[in-house]
Amino acid sequence: MLLSLTGAHVRFGGRPALDAVDLDVAEHETVCVLGPSGSGKSTLLRAVAGLQPLDGGRVLLDGRDQAAVPAHRREVGLMFQDHQLFPQHDVGGNVAFGPRMHGMPKHERAARVAELLDLVGLPGAERRAVAALSGGEQQRVALARALAARPRLLMLDEPLGQLDRSLRERLVVELRELFARLGTTVLAVTHDQGEAFALADRVVVMREGRIAQSGTPLEVWQRPADAFVARFLGFDNVVPATVTGQAADTPWGKLPVPEGSPQGPGTLLVRPAGVRLVTGAEGLPCTVTARTFRGTHVSVHLRPEGAPRLEAACALRDAPEVGSEVGVAFDAAETVLLG
Numbered sequence: 001m002l003l004s005l006t007g008a009h010v011r012f013g014g015r016p017a018l019d020a021v022d023l024d025v026a027e028h029e030t031v032c033v034l035g036p037s038g039s040g041k042s043t044l045l046r047a048v049a050g051l052q053p054l055d056g057g058r059v060l061l062d063g064r065d066q067a068a069v070p071a072h073r074r075e076v077g078l079m080f081q082d083h084q085l086f087p088q089h090d091v092g093g094n095v096a097f098g099p100r101m102h103g104m105p106k107h108e109r110a111a112r113v114a115e116l117l118d119l120v121g122l123p124g125a126e127r128r129a130v131a132a133l134s135g136g137e138q139q140r141v142a143l144a145r146a147l148a149a150r151p152r153l154l155m156l157d158e159p160l161g162q163l164d165r166s167l168r169e170r171l172v173v174e175l176r177e178l179f180a181r182l183g184t185t186v187l188a189v190t191h192d193q194g195e196a197f198a199l200a201d202r203v204v205v206m207r208e209g210r211i212a213q214s215g216t217p218l219e220v221w222q223r224p225a226d227a228f229v230a231r232f233l234g235f236d237n238v239v240p241a242t243v244t245g246q247a248a249d250t251p252w253g254k255l256p257v258p259e260g261s262p263q264g265p266g267t268l269l270v271r272p273a274g275v276r277l278v279t280g281a282e283g284l285p286c287t288v289t290a291r292t293f294r295g296t297h298v299s300v301h302l303r304p305e306g307a308p309r310l311e312a313a314c315a316l317r318d319a320p321e322v323g324s325e326v327g328v329a330f331d332a333a334e335t336v337l338l339g
């Protein structure tokens, strides 16, 4: 493992910000830490970078305990969300900062800077003023600067935080390609699940200083560990359920569940794609309370009588009007028992 945290604890005024965190990052792996505001993501990065001492547990880089290693001697690069470029330096001066600090000779530095600006898609931008760059360009310069010192581990805090959506979606693809090409090991934190799922080989979901779930994007998406993770991912159709065979008793009535589902009491999730609108008197009667266009589909909000609200994903042309009465049927293939 390139990075291992074992039993990492950090407390602020008695409250845990990191609570018994165990986390491994393998060489060449990109791990994205995801979680709501205040769940401990930045504290985790700062602890690895040596900017935040641990109250318990260990940080190992390449198997070596980092307790006595000061921040500037750890082989990690850190890129913060407000990219903090030096406004008095041009682009080249910003990217060359780390190599200069490490005493790299001038001609080597120039070659390294040119290579990195090429990599991040800003070839020949050395002499441009950072104030004259767009937000996305500044982000790339910050990334080139973080990569310039060739860190063993690159850590990104909300790397694309302030950019608009289309730029973020484009950059996330470019970053993934770049990291694969360079073989960079990356630990990134974000509160944006789309970003995390697009960038990561593995996502780690945090809750109140603890790891709620760790897995590949597909594993976490298909099988959220619990109701918290499911809701954090934006799934709202989550209810208590009791499973017997291939049926579950829920507040929405008896629902079909996949073969092999855990039996007895539990928590059930139905993805919006598994909430089908049916005609006439069939299914669970619901009132349509809202419709939101999502580009590829319409998210339809439904209020059943005396049961928790539901969200359905509908084709654009099939979405019913707000206020209409519809019936709902459930699809076992889109239903998951959590935990």
Ligand SMILES: Nc1ncnc2c1ncn2[C@@H]1O[C@H](COP(=O)(O)OP(=O)(O)OP(=O)(O)O)[C@@H](O)[C@H]1O
Pocket (backbone or CB within 6 Å): 012, 013, 016, 017, 035, 036, 037, 038, 039, 040, 041, 042, 043, 044, 191
């Ligand atoms: N220097 C500090 N002093 C006191 N409390 C702190 C300090 N830094 C963080 N905390 C607290 O520790 C907890 C975790 O904070 P942290 O910044 O790691 O969360 P986060 O997941 O990165 O949040 P965000 O997404 O808002 O950046 C929060 O409750 C926060 O208030």
